[in-house]
Amino acid sequence: MDYEIFNLGDVALQSGVTLPNAFLAYKTYGQLNEKKDNVIVYPTAFGDQHVQNEWLIGNGMALDPRDYFIIVPNLLGNGLSSSPSNTPPPFDRAHFPQVTIYDNVKFQHRLVTEAFGIEKIALVVGWSMGGIQAFQWGASYPDMVERIAPFAGVAKTWPQTYVVLEGMKAALMAAVRLAPHQLSELTAADMRAVGRVYAGWGLSQAFYREELYRELGFDALTDFVAGFWEDSFMQMDPHNVLAMLWTGQHADISANPTYNGDFDKALRSIRALACVMPGSTDLFCPADDNEYEAKRIPNAVFKPIASIWGHFAGRGINRADNEWIDDNLKRLLALRKNG
Structure with missing residues (x-):
């Protein structure tokens, strides 16, 4: 430790x-x-x-x-x-x-x-x-x-930022069909969609247009989305992510x-x-x-x-x-x- x-x-x-x-x-x-x-x-x-x-x-x-x-x-x-x-x-x-x-x-x-x-x-x-x-x-x-x-x-958290975080949360909620009582069934695999949602917000349009993901060792856009965004989010616990999303959405x-x-x-x-x-x-x-x-x-x-x-x-x-x-x-x- x-x-x-x-x-x-x-x-x-x-x-x-x-x-x-x-x-x-x-x-x-x-x-x-x-x-x-x-x-x-x-x-x-x-x-x-x-x-x-x-x-x-x-x-x-x-x-x-x-x-x-x-x-x-x-x-x-x-x-x-x-x-x-x-x-x-x-x-x-x-x-x-x-x-x-x-x-x-x-x-x-x-x-x-x-x-x-x-x-x-x-x-x-x-x-x-x-x-x-x-x-x-x-x-x-x-x-x-x-x-x-x-x-x-x-x-x-201004309205735009709130909406982005809401989209990330929605990806997890969809995994349990919007049923709060089933949230404890979420697994790390359910984080895959969260990574894909965030992929369009974390970097700019110009970053993608100029293919700067190649500097990070990815030859194709699909590889970058999977190998960078999906992978990083799938290493997180979904319940920890929901807790941090709430913290982020209500920050002021x-x-x-x-x-x-x-x-x-x-x-x-x-x-x-x-x-x-x-x-x-x-x-x-x-x-x-x-x-x-x-x-x-x-x-x-x-x-x-x-x-x-x-x-x-x-x-x-x-x-x-x-x-x-x-x-x-x-x-x-x-x-x-x-x-």
């Missing part, structure tokens, strides 16, 4: 349900300095675990473990933190309660403060649903978070008692220096939505990743996109609030 567990105990979720014996799986990189001011929090995205974040961590990079103490907390529902696949009855499989982004960040805050005694975070960074968590950190703990850098992630940094649904107020309340980096051709989390958000965050810059890799411009696959993200993170970390 290459990660650690932080036991949360019995936690009250936003839904009103108490999840017993909840826990966060996390991994750290680097050392916490004496002042405890070299902290970077880097939450995971939908379907990802901490290892999928490691492409952005390394010597000489912005997230350099020689300089920073990097904490990667795993999203609830991802199979490592409390999830349908590892929770005993009565909350196992299809019975896992609804968990929000707000819940996730509240538990991550407990990890950071209770396990490490940290009071200031230099940066919260993340891709996709990890980006939503970065926004949520900034809104939930504005005095604690000095910088945020969401890339290919939005501050709430203002959906909590602090902001009571006032989205613009939540954005204005983020005091962190922010570098918002959408993918310029992202069909899933469009750059326009991020532009709206960045305009309302007092200390934000809007830096689209000029790429035809769509949502996956933030996935750590394409070198030029990786360098763009890393360079902007280096610039952000060099900035001081009044400098």
